[in-house]
Amino acid sequence: MKFAIALFAAPHLxxxxxxxRFAQAALAGGHEIVRLFFYQDGVHSAASNVVSPQDELDLPKEWREFVSENKLDAVVCIAAALRRGVLNTEEAQRYARPAANLEAPWELSGLGQLHEAAQxxxxLICFGGQ
Known part of the structure; x- marks a missing residue:
């Protein structure tokens, strides 16, 4: 089965x-992940400067490793990311911000990528929306 996964929740939720865990189990079960789409507060899971407490799972790190190891298509909604200060180098320069905090394997893109993945x-499995 082919899954598209959308994450709406912040990494501490x-x-x-x-x-x-669902994404890991899907791949372990022989399924395919068409795209991971991070939206709303889910964009924080892609930020490279999130620091998790020592006694908690570092979910942004776990996501980054999972995406990289499995060569997955991982998209961060650009509108949600900009609103929350999650910027790649190009956007940091465009908006004259002092630093970028989004890097590979993540890509910024629009909601059209979620629609395409759903097609x-x-x-389409969604986690955390309101």
Whole structure:
């Protein structure tokens, strides 16, 4: 089965961990992940400067490693990211901000990428929305 996964929740919320575990289980079960799409507060899971407490799972790191190791298409909604200060180098320069905090394997893109993923997948699974 082909899955598209959308994450709406911040990395410190249970929905983010559930989304990661679901994605890991899907691949382990022989399924395909068409695209991971991070939206709303989910964009914080892609930020490279999130520091998790020592006694908690570092979900942004876990997501980054999972995406890289499995060569997944991982998209961060540009509008949600800009609103929350999650910027790649290009956007940091465009808006004259002092630093970027989004790097590979993440890509900034629009909601059209979520729509396209939903069309390509057998199931769109969403974690954390309101």
């Amino acid at each position: 249970p929905a983010s961990r559930r989304a990661l 390509q997948a057998d199931r």
